[in-house]
Amino acid sequence: MRMRAFQSSDINQMVSLFYETIHAVNARDYTEEQLNAWAPQDEMDAKLIKWKDSFVRNITYIAETNDEIVGFGDMTRNGYLDRLFVHKNFQGQGIATALMNKLESEARKIGLTKIETEASITAKPFFERRGYQVIEPQTIERKGITLINFKMSKRLISE
Template sequence: MELRRFKDEDINQIVSIFYETVHSVNKRDYTGEQLHAWAPKEEEPLKLKAWKDALSHNFTYVADIKGEIVGFSDMNQEGHVERLFVHKDYLRQGVASALVNTLEAEARRLGLNEMDTEASITARPFFERLGYHVIQQQIVERKGVGLVNFKMVKTLR
């Protein structure tokens, strides 16, 4: 597995991983209605452009295995992890940990003292294993549907 910076031509694979992961991995913690509100397929063309712009401005890394992107994550200048998604066939193989560890190293280089994220119910245990702790539970609204997530923070050493 190679970790590398995001390139514009990665966007199609990245958006595909997002939809696949939400609708397959997160289904154990969210209802079908919530999954559709979170990742509606009809918004894919809009997401391609919006995410390409956002990922280009953030610190974005992809996990690449023989030319196939198997995961990605990004962080803004303030140390907020915006997205972390791993292909459903590559879960529990160290992909997510490698991506977050890379972002944490980037945050340290920037002189940041902490990082934060808004983790799904599904991702919360993963972030807790990496030393993040819950600040608060939130309900975010997507297309009029409430989804529970957790504001989490980690102090960098």
């Protein structure tokens, strides 16, 4: 696996990875109705444009194996972890850990002392193992459907 910075040409693979992963991996914790509200197929084209802009602004890393994107993560410059996704066929191989190690290291380099995120039910145990604390559970609404996630944060210690 190779880790590298985001390039604009990555966006199609990243959006596809997001949709496929949500509908496959998160299906163990959310209903089909919730998954369709969270990652509706009819929003893919809009995400290509909107996400590309935010990936350029944010600190964004790609995990790649054999020229295939197998994971990605991005964080704002003020420490909000926006997205962290690993391809449905590459779960449990340390990709999310490698991405988070890189993002947390970058956060320290720019002087951040804390990272915050909103973790799904599925991702919550991963973040807890990394030292993230639940601030509060949240009920969010997407397309009239409610979903549970968790506002979480981690204090960064200098390396």
